[in-house]
Amino acid sequence: MPTALIRRPSPRLAEGLVTHIERTPVDLALAFDQWQRYVDALHDTGWHTVEVPPIDECPDSVFVEDTMVVYGDLAVIARAGADERRAEAAAAEETVAAQGYRIVRIDEPGTLDGGDVLKIGSTIYVGQGGRTNAAGIQQLRDGFAPLGVDVHAVPVRKVLHLKSAVTALPDGTVVGYEPLVDDPAAFDAFRSVPEEAGAHVVLLDDDRLLMAASAPKSAELFESLGYRPVVVDISEFEKLEGCVTCLSVRLRR
Numbered sequence: 001m002p003t004a005l006i007r008r009p010s011p012r013l014a015e016g017l018v019t020h021i022e023r024t025p026v027d028l029a030l031a032f033d034q035w036q037r038y039v040d041a042l043h044d045t046g047w048h049t050v051e052v053p054p055i056d057e058c059p060d061s062v063f064v065e066d067t068m069v070v071y072g073d074l075a076v077i078a079r080a081g082a083d084e085r086r087a088e089a090a091a092a093e094e095t096v097a098a099q100g101y102r103i104v105r106i107d108e109p110g111t112l113d114g115g116d117v118l119k120i121g122s123t124i125y126v127g128q129g130g131r132t133n134a135a136g137i138q139q140l141r142d143g144f145a146p147l148g149v150d151v152h153a154v155p156v157r158k159v160l161h162l163k164s165a166v167t168a169l170p171d172g173t174v175v176g177y178e179p180l181v182d183d184p185a186a187f188d189a190f191r192s193v194p195e196e197a198g199a200h201v202v203l204l205d206d207d208r209l210l211m212a213a214s215a216p217k218s219a220e221l222f223e224s225l226g227y228r229p230v231v232v233d234i235s236e237f238e239k240l241e242g243c244v245t246c247l248s249v250r251l252r253r
């Protein structure tokens, strides 16, 4: 059974960082409910979840994807591009180490957020932008090189993270909402989707895609391609520039 790391929202969630969108009030009770439904959707589709201990003083800690990048037996622990988020990594590291992963850490002056990292087979695209810098990308490349991984840097200027703009379907096609993708030509195969949140898919298995309720037209498009969307409402996390990928770390070994 595949495992996903998750992290319960902080009671201070509503104070989370907002960079590229206007701040709107977060309904905390609704957010907790949506988080629980997200976790339920993972369980319902055959995933086992492990909770990273919560860190109440970090409003953005629910976005656990940003704390690490996992490939093979190695977890590279991120060093958040936003100072406010640096304290999130320590407990995430302990949790993934307890799952049997080797650990390498991104060190100063490197910064890297897991949301900037898109893995497609043994190719890893890393968004260089507001949160992830060149030193962080080089350290990620050095960490994964012994595992035969190719790390490609791509620009991210229009959105928070690379995975705010693009993710990939099970066949490796990169999907993105074109107005927000800096360089669609950076990817071998690119398909545009009709909504911003349609760019965000979590691969649950070979044909099921976890998606946000805010992208119904993209869900239809994926259905027409033979995939089965599993839809969750994550409106309160979207108000903080979160998406379906951010709320878990999928351990696929």
Ligand SMILES: CN(C)C(=N)NCCC[C@H](N)C(=O)O
Residues within 6 Å of the ligand: 016, 017, 018, 019, 060, 063, 065, 066, 082, 085, 114, 115, 116, 160, 161, 162, 163, 164, 240, 241, 242, 243, 245, 246
């Ligand atoms: C792919 N994405 C978008 C993520 N992995 N993380 C979202 C983090 C949002 C948080 N308010 C922040 O600004 O850090």
